[in-house]
Amino acid sequence: MQRFVRTALAALVAAAMMGGCGSKSEQEYEKPALYWYQKMMKSVASGNLEKADNIFTSLESEHISSPLIPQAMMILAQAHMDNEEYLLAQFYMDEYMKRYGSFKNRMLAEFMKIKAAFYGLRSPQRDQKLIDDTLVRARNYIVRYPKSEFTPMVHTIETRLAMTRYLLNENIAGLYDRRDKPHAAEIYRRRNETGWVKMEDIAPPSRGWFGWLFE
Incomplete structure (x- = not known):
C-alpha cells in the first residue's frame, strides 16, 4: 500500500510539474542552470510552490548534472514542509536520498523525513x-x-x-x-x-x- 501511495504521489507531482507551464509564448528553453535556480528561488520566496516545482522540472530537465539540483531539492523539501505539505516534502527527500545518498547527505535527509512524518500527524x-x-x-x-x-x-x-x-x-x-x-x-x-x-x-x-x- 505504501509503495502504491508513493507511486501515485510521484505521478501527481510529475503531472503538476508538467501541467502549469503556461502558453507557448510564456515557455522558456535552453537557459543556464543558474537562471532556473534563481527563478525557482523567487517563486519559493513569494510562496508560489507550484510554480517553483514547475521551474525545478526545467532545471532538472535541461541540467541533469548541475550541482544546483541537490540544493534545489532540499530547498523545495523544506518549503513544502513549512507549507505543511508533508507528503511533497517527503517525496523530494526520497528523491534526494536516491541520488545523493552519501553519509552526510543521508544524515540531513533522514532527519527531515522524520520531521516531516512527525508534523504530518x-x-x-x-x-x-x-x-x-x-x-x-x-x-x-x-x-x-x-x-x-x-x-x-x-x-x-x-x-x-x-x-x-x-x-x-x-x-x-x-x-x-x-x-x-x-x-x-x-x-x-x-x-x-x-x-x-x-x-x-x-x-x-x-x-x-x-x-x-x-x-
Missing part, C-alpha cells in the same frame, strides 16, 4: 501505523547517527511519539475493559510495561491530541 487514533513507523525511524536514526547535530531533536520526537503510543495503548485497554474483554486489555497494558515510558511521566492531553503532541 493529524490524528493519533487514525495514524497509529505512521506513529509506529516514525518511532522506528527515529530510534534507528539515533543509533546510526549518535553524534549528529539533529539527534537531540530526533530524541524529542521519539519521546513525544513514545508517550503518544503509551496513551493510545491505555485508551485501547480501557475500551476493552468497558467491553468486558480483560484479556485483550491486558495485551495492550503489557506493551506499555515493556517500554521505558511510565504514566507518571506523562501529562495527558486536556485540549485535544493534536496540540498536545507538538507542545
